[in-house]
Amino acid sequence: MVGAEYDFDVIVIGGGAGGAAFASACASAGKSVLIVERGPRTAGDPQPRGERQTFVEKLPYDDRAIEVNESPLRLFMGGVLGGGTSVYGAAMLRPSREDFTPGRHYGTLLDRSLWEWSVGYEELEPFYDEAEELFQLASNHEDDFGPLERPKCRNNSTLLPLAPINQRLIARSREHGLRPFRLPLAIDTQRCERCSACAGFLCPNGARRSAAAVIQEIVERQRVHVMVNAEVEQLLLDCGGPRTARIEGGVRGVVIRDRRSQSSTTYRAPCYALAAGAIGSPAIALKSGLEGPQVGRNYMMHYSPLAAGVFAKPTGGDESFIKQVGFADFYFGTPDYRRKMGIVQSLPVPGPLMLRKTGMRRWPAGLVGSLRRRLLPLVGIVEDLPDPRNRVFLKESGAIALAHQFSRFDRLRGAFLAKAMRRVLRRAGAVIRLTKQFPSQEHVAHQCGTLRMGADPRSGAVDADCRMFGAPNLFVVDGSVLPTSLGVGPSLTIIANALRVARIACRDA
Ligand SMILES: Cc1cc2nc3c(=O)[nH]c(=O)nc-3n(C[C@H](O)[C@H](O)[C@H](O)COP(=O)(O)OP(=O)(O)OC[C@H]3O[C@@H](n4cnc5c(N)ncnc54)[C@H](O)[C@@H]3O)c2cc1C
Numbered sequence: 001m002v003g004a005e006y007d008f009d010v011i012v013i014g015g016g017a018g019g020a021a022f023a024s025a026c027a028s029a030g031k032s033v034l035i036v037e038r039g040p041r042t043a044g045d046p047q048p049r050g051e052r053q054t055f056v057e058k059l060p061y062d063d064r065a066i067e068v069n070e071s072p073l074r075l076f077m078g079g080v081l082g083g084g085t086s087v088y089g090a091a092m093l094r095p096s097r098e099d100f101t102p103g104r105h106y107g108t109l110l111d112r113s114l115w116e117w118s119v120g121y122e123e124l125e126p127f128y129d130e131a132e133e134l135f136q137l138a139s140n141h142e143d144d145f146g147p148l149e150r151p152k153c154r155n156n157s158t159l160l161p162l163a164p165i166n167q168r169l170i171a172r173s174r175e176h177g178l179r180p181f182r183l184p185l186a187i188d189t190q191r192c193e194r195c196s197a198c199a200g201f202l203c204p205n206g207a208r209r210s211a212a213a214v215i216q217e218i219v220e221r222q223r224v225h226v227m228v229n230a231e232v233e234q235l236l237l238d239c240g241g242p243r244t245a246r247i248e249g250g251v252r253g254v255v256i257r258d259r260r261s262q263s264s265t266t267y268r269a270p271c272y273a274l275a276a277g278a279i280g281s282p283a284i285a286l287k288s289g290l291e292g293p294q295v296g297r298n299y300m301m302h303y304s305p306l307a308a309g310v311f312a313k314p315t316g317g318d319e320s321f322i323k324q325v326g327f328a329d330f331y332f333g334t335p336d337y338r339r340k341m342g343i344v345q346s347l348p349v350p351g352p353l354m355l356r357k358t359g360m361r362r363w364p365a366g367l368v369g370s371l372r373r374r375l376l377p378l379v380g381i382v383e384d385l386p387d388p389r390n391r392v393f394l395k396e397s398g399a400i401a402l403a404h405q406f407s408r409f410d411r412l413r414g415a416f417l418a419k420a421m422r423r424v425l426r427r428a429g430a431v432i433r434l435t436k437q438f439p440s441q442e443h444v445a446h447q448c449g450t451l452r453m454g455a456d457p458r459s460g461a462v463d464a465d466c467r468m469f470g471a472p473n474l475f476v477v478d479g480s481v482l483p484t485s486l487g488v489g490p491s492l493t494i495i496a497n498a499l500r501v502a503r504i505a506c507r508d509a
């Protein structure tokens, strides 16, 4: 219960995947919770859905220009309540158990302290179950997920029917010995309009489950308060002022700026959760003077080669939902390169503007339209490895900056995975196969690693309970804490881990 000197039991910074899950578990444990979200509640009324509004004006995305390798960019990171989940593809996969022991696959490429995560799959397993329930995941119980852990919610009656092109992709791939599966999706079939523009866009009717919906539900039922357009500028540290290695009491307040009035207010709680995303959270930590050898370091985002098959007949992807199929056959390598990689999954067909951006600038509209009608795109998710030189840091002005390069090893695995993806498309009947090694530095969807878990402050920024070293009442519950990037999209793991950490935080409070 809130003491006289506190405004809430818990203050959660960031209303995305990790923040919403953490807040939901704390609220269920009877805590009063404040969620502080930098973005607005929605990106407009009606919600912007057009390709130009979404990918050129980037209305649903974070409105800060962030320097990436010295070029200012507006990044594709969710910037409204719900964070990344307001625009994500809702494909929520459990990783393989082996993702938690990276030393088995990368040995000498990783520091010894990273050979095993501080928390194993067994410890997280019950929270994956909870996370799947919280996000109302649907999956197909007949599918073989290969090395990936199986989803628990096996409610295939709530899966969207397979598009004909995906039926063909699955059948042809099985004939060639592959084990494609239907992507577990957090999408409500009853409400879904099966639009071609899904991942990357705001959902028109809430069919795609988001962190904003989770927050809305707990606000209605529990003692939860949400502030939107409210940016956390700084955490106030208990003693010693900024830049001390150890702060005994931890955080004693949070300075929140109302982005409309520009006024700042301090709120207090005995417990704080940092969930501003793997770029936002280390920036707040650094601004607050919470420094350490791993703070802001080891930024990862997946190396993601793209391959698109052009079919003789229309695929339907230009007018309907086709992001439905996954492959884990190459998780531990392709036939010609036996190194750990990650999954392959289908993608929506890009709109005309995005296609033009990929080199078809001068193509007549009719030709672009004809190509779109015949496309089936796939994306590979290559588990990029942590490198301390890839980092989030603050410029002298206080602005956030990123330094990031993929390693030769990441690119090499990406090239082999792209080759395997082309083969899959050829076997499915694609007459032409196009590839692009990597979308761009703007596509930071799977950002993680910048406040990673570790045994001590030398190897991590937070401990196994995701408690910040040097600030015992501050938990980090977003993608920042992942020590390695996994071979699947990170959202389910972020949510499961946030639920686990909430249990610890509530027990201690
Ligand atoms: C286009 C797209 C498609 C994706 N598809 C998938 C998919 O299919 N499967 C999958 O697993 N993952 C997918 N992802 C990734 C997934 O959405 C993210 O991994 C996940 O949302 C990250 O959760 P998080 O809690 O770390 O951060 P976020 O969900 O990004 O939440 C961070 C929140 O903090 C807020 N914030 C930032 N700074 C401050 C501040 N100073 N004060 C207050 N609030 C602040 C942000 O506005 C944001 O709302 C996709 C992402 C994108 C962008």
Ligand code: SF4
Residues within 6 Å of the ligand: 187, 188, 191, 192, 193, 194, 195, 196, 197, 198, 199, 201, 202, 203, 204, 205, 206, 207, 208, 321
């Ligand atoms: S396809 Fe369904 S889940 Fe996706 S944006 Fe459209 S209505 Fe929402």
